[in-house]
Amino acid sequence: MTAVHRTDRWLVVGAHGMLGHDLVAVIADAGHEVVGMDLPALDITSPGSVRAAFDAVAPDVVVNAAAYTAVDAAEQHEDLALRVNGDGPRVLAEAVGERPATRLVHLSTDYVFAGDATTPYDEDAEPAPRSAYGRTKLVGERAVLGTIPEQGLVVRTAWLYGEHGPNFVRTMLALEAAKPEVSVVDDQCGQPTWTHDLARQIVALVGVGARGGVYHGTSSGQTTWYGFTREIYRLIGADPDRVRPTTTAAFPRPAPRPAYSVLGHGRWAALGLAPIRDWREALAAALPSLAAQPPG
Numbered sequence: 001m002t003a004v005h006r007t008d009r010w011l012v013v014g015a016h017g018m019l020g021h022d023l024v025a026v027i028a029d030a031g032h033e034v035v036g037m038d039l040p041a042l043d044i045t046s047p048g049s050v051r052a053a054f055d056a057v058a059p060d061v062v063v064n065a066a067a068y069t070a071v072d073a074a075e076q077h078e079d080l081a082l083r084v085n086g087d088g089p090r091v092l093a094e095a096v097g098e099r100p101a102t103r104l105v106h107l108s109t110d111y112v113f114a115g116d117a118t119t120p121y122d123e124d125a126e127p128a129p130r131s132a133y134g135r136t137k138l139v140g141e142r143a144v145l146g147t148i149p150e151q152g153l154v155v156r157t158a159w160l161y162g163e164h165g166p167n168f169v170r171t172m173l174a175l176e177a178a179k180p181e182v183s184v185v186d187d188q189c190g191q192p193t194w195t196h197d198l199a200r201q202i203v204a205l206v207g208v209g210a211r212g213g214v215y216h217g218t219s220s221g222q223t224t225w226y227g228f229t230r231e232i233y234r235l236i237g238a239d240p241d242r243v244r245p246t247t248t249a250a251f252p253r254p255a256p257r258p259a260y261s262v263l264g265h266g267r268w269a270a271l272g273l274a275p276i277r278d279w280r281e282a283l284a285a286a287l288p289s290l291a292a293q294p295p296g
Helices: 020-030 046-058 077-095 132-149 169-178 196-205 224-233 266-270 279-290
Strands: 011-014 033-037 061-064 104-107 154-156 182-185 213-216 241-245 276-278
Touching: 011 020, 011 046, 020 033, 020 196, 033 046, 046 077, 061 279, 077 104, 077 132, 132 154, 132 213, 154 196, 169 182, 169 224, 169 279, 182 196, 182 224, 196 241, 196 276, 213 266, 224 241, 224 279, 276 279
Parallel strands: 011 033, 011 061, 061 104, 104 154, 154 213, 182 241
Antiparallel strands: none
């Protein structure tokens, strides 16, 4: 597909989050107008709030990075998670549907899958969530694609880290400074993904006029949390052998974690776009800004 060379007005919903911060910056750097909104100014579960925001901004593109992401808490509060992750995307989709020239990019998750595969999940793989979080995010996906199939783009991502919020990389950097050894799970496999890279991929996706549907926005390659941590240590000059492998069973949590979260990237080729770069290359680029932040 040929890129659309035009200046659009973007609305980023959930702009105070880790991905939201990078989306606003990357969209602006690409030469577009961008407005970032979050609670309390915009409540995606309120049709009135959403329509007021749309009337004020008149967006060409809406990106929904707002979500209930407390994976373990969702097991006890699935009704709340469903309101944000299911009802909210439906409200946004209905409002976008009233503006035929507007696109909606909705962020979703690897948790919509069971996590028991042995090869990457392609975009058409059958979802089978095992957690409340995954179930509610799947409701949101289906609300978007069922309401605005041509205008809606669902981008599934996983293992996000970035400069503007607590995340695994910042946690491991803090632990490296504080402890002689750290034990990290080695039986969950996934794709560490830098929020800056994901933001750039979303801008590219919209720029080529992609058709509505599901796309997988994760880094290329794969590793475990243990392998990820060893690479963090190596890149900062620490001894990777200070990282010890352990199992998921050693850290029981209320919500089950997918053992295999690797997502396939087949749809990018049809658009003439490369998938996101290898996770190691991205991590090397991201670490200077992350290491400069206060421990978290």
